[in-house]
Amino acid sequence: MTQAKVCFIGAGNMPRAIISGLVTNGYPADKVHATNPSVGKLDALKADFGIQVSHDNVAAADDADVIVLSVKPQLMQMVCEQLSHLDLSNKLLVTIAAGIPAARYQDYFKQPIKLIRTMPNTPTQIGVGMTGLFADNSISAEHKQICETLMKTGGEVVWVKTEDELNQVIALAGSSPAYFFLFIESMIQHGIKTGLDEQTARALAQQAALGAAQMVVQNPQLSLEKLRTNVMSKGGTTARAVETLEEGDLRGLVDQAMTNCIKRAEEMAKTF
Ligand SMILES: NC(=O)C1=CN([C@@H]2O[C@H](COP(=O)(O)OP(=O)(O)OC[C@H]3O[C@@H](n4cnc5c(N)ncnc54)[C@H](OP(=O)(O)O)[C@@H]3O)[C@@H](O)[C@H]2O)C=CC1
């Protein structure tokens, strides 16, 4: 089952990112199906990637080898219950939802299931994603391999040893693209405020962000502190800017943001 028939239940931002990674990297489009209530996202997926689309969760799931549960956590129970009368014994279930514990799905489906929890991020869309994966001991090596192959088309994957660690994956990778977007957005706002046009401000900020990320990736032998201090001439402009960020306790703020991110995942685990 190396090229399994995959069905995404829910066709929002994250499944679109995964589907883009899959098809762009040569996964056969005719083996990918997405379902969604509204038509716009389905039309776009069909036009952009040539995959099958429909509104019928049950028929699509019944036809698939791998069912990727891709709706918002608050809709998950309803969607799973809708599929619960299908024979799922030969299917692999993959969830991308934040928060909901693996054991909860067993209750939703009212039958024994094989489920892998994943936590991807939207850069998967352009092949530089990061996905955390968790499977308990009941999941076969073959199913783990299928899931890993699917997620790897969009970037890197990391298996975590305990389910709790998936919450750290959310804080470090699932949610974190948004932190970087906010930072870049703030930089662009400053550029515009001080007189640059938006296009120029964005070009400057985005290239600096890309360059900084590539510097981190391509210099594993250098600490982040070293990379930072290499930019900071003594008594220069960067030192003044970085001092300002430190005085404003950027580190403390990031720590608090990530702590709250994890707390929210824990709350969601109790709610859904
Ligand atoms: N966005 C991200 O960066 C990440 C998201 N996730 C997880 O991915 C999941 C989806 O998030 P995301 O894609 O961002 O959410 P979106 O809000 O973009 O998409 C949710 C989709 O689910 C559809 N939907 C609603 N009801 C049903 C139903 N009954 N059957 C099938 N589809 C339905 C919605 O359709 P309609 O528009 O018609 O209402 C919508 O297209 C969440 O569980 C989230 O935790 C995980 C990692 C990262």
Ligand SMILES: O=C(O)[C@@H]1CCC=N1
């Ligand atoms: O914000 C969320 O809940 C989802 C999970 C990680 C990214 N988006």
